[in-house]
Amino acid sequence: MKLISLNTWGGRVTQDLMAFIESHKEVDIFCLQEIYHNRPNDLPVEEKMSQCAFNLNRDIAERLPHHINYFKPHIKDWWYGLAAFIKEDIEIVREGDIPIYDVPEYNGGGNHARNLQYIEFKKEGKNITVMNVHGLWNGKGKGDSEERLKQSDAILDFVKGLKTPYVLCGDFNLRPDTQSLKKFKEFGMRDLIEEYNITSTRTSLYGKEEGYADYAFISEGIEVRDFKVLPDEVSDHAALYLDFD
Numbered sequence: 001m002k003l004i005s006l007n008t009w010g011g012r013v014t015q016d017l018m019a020f021i022e023s024h025k026e027v028d029i030f031c032l033q034e035i036y037h038n039r040p041n042d043l044p045v046e047e048k049m050s051q052c053a054f055n056l057n058r059d060i061a062e063r064l065p066h067h068i069n070y071f072k073p074h075i076k077d078w079w080y081g082l083a084a085f086i087k088e089d090i091e092i093v094r095e096g097d098i099p100i101y102d103v104p105e106y107n108g109g110g111n112h113a114r115n116l117q118y119i120e121f122k123k124e125g126k127n128i129t130v131m132n133v134h135g136l137w138n139g140k141g142k143g144d145s146e147e148r149l150k151q152s153d154a155i156l157d158f159v160k161g162l163k164t165p166y167v168l169c170g171d172f173n174l175r176p177d178t179q180s181l182k183k184f185k186e187f188g189m190r191d192l193i194e195e196y197n198i199t200s201t202r203t204s205l206y207g208k209e210e211g212y213a214d215y216a217f218i219s220e221g222i223e224v225r226d227f228k229v230l231p232d233e234v235s236d237h238a239a240l241y242l243d244f245d
Contacts, residue, residue: 001123002026003130003242005169005216007033009235011053013205017234021063030067030085031117031132032060033171037071039079057083072097072117074134075106082117082132082170093120093127100154101136101147110137116155120164126245128222129162131155133170142173142210148180156187165221167244171214171237181215189217192227192242201229206236216240 004027011017011034021030039054053059061069064085073081086092101114117132133155136148159166168189174181176194185191193201193215200211214237218224226243 007237011056033134
């Protein structure tokens with residue numbers, strides 16, 4: 001099974017991103033973050049969002065005609081969130097999402113509610129769960145906070161109920177040295193970013209020094225054939241590529 005995890009940056013580098021998706025259409029699973037889905041045209045557009053692709057989910061789906069698309073908004077009935085694309089020949093056992101961070105009175109900006117998307121599938125008689133996450137952004141860097149620690153606990157509470165091997169991937173908005181991230185390793189997950197000596201998951205389009213944000217964790221029962229950060233500059237995040245059984 002081949003999987004790509006990517007924070008798409010809202011599709012700001014649209015043409016290159018679409019070419020990247022088309023060139024990797026043989027990949028079985030895409031776990032994508034910062035996805036717009038039918039954003040209403042009458043909403044105001046902030047300057048920093050002016051280059052975003054507000055129908056990004058549709059644009060990607062058009063380039064992956066043999067994948068099934070699952071979109072999960074961060075907030076109910078919203079037009080921004082997580083998306084997974086799964087090859088149509090893969091048997092889906094169940095799919096959905098759970099809340100991992102709540103903002104009772106959201107007033108705009110990046111500090112919005114967060115969720116975890118999950119898909120359990122069967123391939124060649126083996127059930128596996130893949131989880132896609134975009135962790136809390138608070139405008140104060142990528143260190144620990146009470147909210148991020150609780151977010152990790154919420155993820156682990158869900159993971160503890162799984163009866164399958166699993167992959168947990170996405171943009172966690174965390175440094176490698178945070179307790180929020182270490183919780184996953186202490187639980188027994190393998191951190192592939194650490195294991196494969198990855199030194200950055202950002203591209204030259206990212207204007208800050210912090211080199212980490214994106215991670216892939218796996219449980220027992222997942223055999224890694226290949227793991228790497230792809231060189232394509234289609235976002236301010238680099239794409240993570242995992243080939244596994």
